[in-house]
Amino acid sequence: MEHQLPSYNAVPRIKRSRKITICLSCYKRRVKCDKDKPQCNQCKTLSIRCEYASTLPPSGGESGSEEIVSTSKKRKANGELVDDSKRSNAGYLAVDILTGESRYASSAYWPSFFKEESNMADILDSAGPSAKPDILSEEALESVQCRKIISAYLPQRQVVEDLIAEYFSVVHPFCPIVDRHYFLLFYDSQFWNILVSPSQNVQVAFVVLLFAVLYGGALSKKHRLKYDPGGSPVPEIKAYEMIMENLLAASDIFLRIHKFPERPSLCCLMGATVIQFCRRRDGSMDTTFDISHLIRIAQVMGLHRDPALFRNAGLDELQIQVRRRVWWQLVYMDVTGSLGNGLPTTSHPMQNDVKLPSVDFYELEEDKLCASFANCRSNGVRILSRLLSELYGINQPLPCMIAGILYELEQFRREVQHTKDVMHSFTFKRQSSRASIDVLHKLATQLSLILDVICEKVFLIYYFPLTSSTPDANQDEQTRTHRKQAIQTAIRLVRLFLDYSELPKYLEFCLSLSRYHQFHAMIVILRDIFQYPHDIPEPTTLNGIKNQDEQPYDERIDVLQQGLSRTEYLGMNTISPLAVKQWRTFLRLKHVVWQRKYAPSSPSSEPSPTASASSRASEKSPSCVEKKFGASNIIATPDPTVIDSAAINQSFASDTSSVEFQDFLNMQFTADKVSGTIGTASSNDFVQHVLGINSWDIDWSAYGFSLG
DSSP states (O other): OOOOOOOGGGSOOOOOOOOOOSBHHHHHHTOOOOOOSSSOHHHHHHTOOOOBGGGSOOOTTSTTOHHHHTTSEEEOTTSOEEEOTTOOOOOEEEEOTTTOBEEEEOTTSGGGGGTOHHHHHHHHHHHSOOOOOOSSOHHHHHHHHHHHHHHHHOOOHHHHHHHHHHIIIIIGGGSTTSOHHHHHHHIIIIIHHHHHOTTSOOOHHHHHHHHHHHHHHHHHHHHHHHHOTTOOOHHHHHHHHHHHHHHHHHHHHHHHHTTTTTSOBHHHHHHHHHHHHHHGGGOOHHHHHHHHHHHHHHHHTTTTSOGGGGGGGTOOHHHHHHHHHHHHHHHHHHHHHHHHHTOOOSSOGGGOOOOOOOGGGOOSHHHHHHHHHHHHHHHHHHHHHHHHHHTSSSSOOOHHHHHHHHHHHHHHHHHHHHHHHHHHTOOOSSOOTTOOHHHHHHHHHHHHHHHHHHHHHHHHHHHGGGSOSSOOTTOOHHHHHHHHHHHHHHHHHHHHHHHHTOTTTTGGGGGGOOSHHHHHHHHHHHHHHHHOSSOOOOOSSTTOOOOTTOOOOOHHHHHHHHHHHHHHHTTTTSSSHHHHHHHHHHHHHHHHHHHHHTOOOSTTTSOOHHHHHHHHHHTSOOTTOOTTSOTTTOOOOOOTTTOOHHHHHHHTGGGTTOOTTHHHHTTOEEEOSTTSOEEEOSSOHHHHHHHTGGGSSOOGGGGTOOOO
16 A cells, blocks of 8 residues: 655755855845955944854754753753753754744654654655745735724824833833834834735735834723823723724734744744733633643744754844743743642753843843843742642652752842842943833842842742741741741732832832732731631731730731722722632632631730720721722622621622632641641642631532542
8 A cells, every 4th residue: 555645845855955155144034145254234234243154163962052052961850960961862953034933842752753853844845745836925915914004003103102111111121022123123114015015915914013012002001091190091091902903912813823833933932922012911710721732832833942042043133032032931920820829830951942132132222121131030930840740740859859959049039139239230331212211220229129129039938838827836946937927928929019119109110010929928928827816926017016905916917908909999909800700709818817816816806996096097098099999899898796607608609609719728828747648638728717618609629539
């Protein structure tokens, strides 16, 4: 029987290397190159880098690659140095320099077993159907269609300019994956000309990225209007919402025109990443799934392997840096999203070898600022990912592993301080025409605060499972130490959240606000108050003085109330249906904790009416809460002196069928000593007792909980 060869499209092509004699920039732009060295006239005119394929260093798999040699020795989890220079083949990366598409296959891919990839490609080429000449080429037809769509969805040019400026000023620093210089260069010099010139083909992948950038700028504009202390002009907010809908629809159309992800292009991946970064604030499960999908697409494109390994595939230095940036941005979004929803991460730390982007690659200090922040954040996320997989995973962590993670945490704290010092040393004497020096200095302060938040969050994730899940009146020294570390870290985290979310001081960067960080910390504080209502920990600030009624200052209550009010003010409790349900559960927890805190358990512990009034007065919302965010946006916090439990239970009856609260149930941990067993507590005593879960109309046994 005659064997049929697989179709060309069914087999990821391992491209044969072709010698490119012109410079890579002209090759990508498909323009004539005079081949002058070290810089051709085309690159000299555009003031861009001019690189030739023949001048690029060899593939990292070959001998003499300094970058690979420097990393040939790595450290095992137990600290032992091992030589990985004899590791298996790096795999194969096929890159289309013209379109930016790439496809990765490991050395375990079935064609590599024959060691005849080039011969197989020749066979597939000869077996493929011959192309039939068309009157109008496919690219030309596509460009005609694209011009019509762009005209229908693109805002006026002045609006486009404003949105691009908004994106690179206040959104790009938190998602620094788009190269500012080359994006603006192509946009300013070619984009509008292509739209009016039928002889030039529309670059669909760039259009996807452009619409994503405009979407980020429009979303930032909308939030700035929403939080503007001068008032929220509803017509303008509605206008930006309409623009966002059009931009999002256009992005989806062009992704389908480009056949993404079947044809995985780097520009399309960046556009999809920018959109998901802007939409991640709702914390929905759909967003988490979308990010996981993007991680898979990035792996298909080989972004999980360091691009320096594949220089002979035609990657220039810019592409190497961009691929690294995109990968680490996706890892950050994957880890934080998974943590917020109680899910394992998609990007396992042991399944990638991507280095951090080079800060020295940039010339402008504003770009160095963003790169320094992103690299430090990536290191923190790398540790956080390891924490989730090793300390919270299904296997019992070893004592040496826990000690190794703590050592990494201490190193990360020092790195954060060093990065903050570097960022504050920038003077921004040379900046882009779209940048403001005042905004850049404010940005440096905001990024420093966020790094502190991430640092405290990583420490909180480390300390929390070491604390006891049940209150113990006779705590030993180690238990008291673990509790002190966890509660003080949670308090510092909420205080940092209050600092970096202070509006209108940081109004420009309101899009960077997330509910992931403070929400976890407030749950930890709430649980500590429930377990130890009268065992007040040592305060982290100098405010730990006694009030006039001689009642001790409980920093937990003060910080928790401020965190609640700020979260309501920012609207993070109503950002999505999931957030609303979680927030109502949180308030129900708070109500029961407050009853326990202020319960008259004994005459000596019962606070006097004056003391109660003073305590409640100290728990009022901070002055930053604006009146314009009235009852429509804020779920009122129950007052422990007037609350009616029956009424509260009735108000939550409509939410008893929800299953989105699993992340709360998964947050309870038991632990013995550091060398003991660490894992999840199936009974979840605290949440079960506080919420009365048995009264919920949920078959909890279907989810593995024994609550009878």
